[in-house]
Amino acid sequence: MPGPLRAQSLARLHRVPGAPVHLSPPTEIGMEAKYQERLSSIERIQEGFAELNYICSRPIATAIYVSCHLGKPLLVEGPAGVGKTELANATSEYLGVPMIRMQCYEGLDESKALYEWKYAKQLLYTQILKDKIGDVLSDAHGLAESMEQLHRFSDIFFSEQFLEPRPLLKALTAEEGAVLLIDEIDKSDHEFEAFLLEILSEFQISIPEIGTVKAKKRPFVFLTSNNTREMSDALKRRCLHLFVPFPDAKLEQRIIKARVPAIPDSLKVQLVDFVQQVREMDLKKQPSVSETIDWARVLLLLHATSLDADVVRETLNVFLKFEEDIHAVDQQLYEFTRHAQKADARVA
Numbered sequence: 001m002p003g004p005l006r007a008q009s010l011a012r013l014h015r016v017p018g019a020p021v022h023l024s025p026p027t028e029i030g031m032e033a034k035y036q037e038r039l040s041s042i043e044r045i046q047e048g049f050a051e052l053n054y055i056c057s058r059p060i061a062t063a064i065y066v067s068c069h070l071g072k073p074l075l076v077e078g079p080a081g082v083g084k085t086e087l088a089n090a091t092s093e094y095l096g097v098p099m100i101r102m103q104c105y106e107g108l109d110e111s112k113a114l115y116e117w118k119y120a121k122q123l124l125y126t127q128i129l130k131d132k133i134g135d136v137l138s139d140a141h142g143l144a145e146s147m148e149q150l151h152r153f154s155d156i157f158f159s160e161q162f163l164e165p166r167p168l169l170k171a172l173t174a175e176e177g178a179v180l181l182i183d184e185i186d187k188s189d190h191e192f193e194a195f196l197l198e199i200l201s202e203f204q205i206s207i208p209e210i211g212t213v214k215a216k217k218r219p220f221v222f223l224t225s226n227n228t229r230e231m232s233d234a235l236k237r238r239c240l241h242l243f244v245p246f247p248d249a250k251l252e253q254r255i256i257k258a259r260v261p262a263i264p265d266s267l268k269v270q271l272v273d274f275v276q277q278v279r280e281m282d283l284k285k286q287p288s289v290s291e292t293i294d295w296a297r298v299l300l301l302l303h304a305t306s307l308d309a310d311v312v313r314e315t316l317n318v319f320l321k322f323e324e325d326i327h328a329v330d331q332q333l334y335e336f337t338r339h340a341q342k343a344d345a346r347v348a
């Protein structure tokens, strides 16, 4: 396994020829020092995230390590409810930087993602200018000079004071850096995906009236996708890729323990074994980690200390969301419950 990487030398290695030099300004050395201990190794990340109740498999922690050191966005793919969004939340908490989230949807455009002009404020200023026009132009001689003076005012209307920053601009201008989560990118249109490319590779955006805005501190960028559509090659090339599958039994037990600490050990082993068996079936919707957590909470609420066929039947709807799936699992109920009880005995 690689030892701790020197962030700066990595940044140099990673720099594309011709890319703006100011993307790694001297101020970032301070920023990196701030994170150096927390990002010192893959194991350190696993421990730190576990303290925040996010259980990282080694591949997840490795992806965080590499993405943070290289300053490259991380595209996280995987089925629903495996912890993709929560990974960005945990990173923000772990590094102590604000989380800026942008939820993608069909029709999302630049004005919602990047910035809008404050029309009401512009209108108000137009009114004030109209009222004060006499004072403003009192020392102007002739039409040309009056027009020139008015022009200077019109420039103010399209300055930063009239700009309403949306998530992407907020992330680029965050003084202390930020985690930028572009959530469910697969729900946005192709045009929006194309628009993101400049930000993802250059960490800058162009505002026609103002010019280029460059990142004050490079944000840690996460994109998540449920794979409802393929991402473009151009987007993939700008990101590191992480696929988060359903966890294996051991990892899922740790997640349950972290999220539902009051759960008795034997119940935890049994319910995870049951869910893992269910995931082997050909269902309309497989139970996700968040549904295993919900089930653990419900079983605790019902004072169950171990699984039996009756309690499972009564609570199948907690982790299965389709009638056909409930019916299919119901057919296997006794067999799965017996297997789960044996799994517990094996662990004991």
Ligand SMILES: Nc1ncnc2c1ncn2[C@@H]1O[C@H](COP(=O)(O)OP(=O)(O)OP(=O)(O)O)[C@@H](O)[C@H]1O
Binding pocket: 053, 054, 055, 056, 079, 080, 081, 082, 083, 084, 085, 086, 087, 224, 226, 255, 258, 259, 289, 290, 293
């Ligand atoms: N590795 C993990 N450690 C701790 N909790 C986890 C982990 N994975 C998932 N969870 C739990 O599952 C819940 C759902 O996770 P999250 O919302 O991040 O899923 P998702 O992959 O973003 O799903 P979707 O694709 O539906 O948005 C989280 O609130 C968290 O409680």
Ligand SMILES: [Mg+2]
Binding pocket: 084, 085, 086, 183, 224
């Ligand atoms: Mg999510």
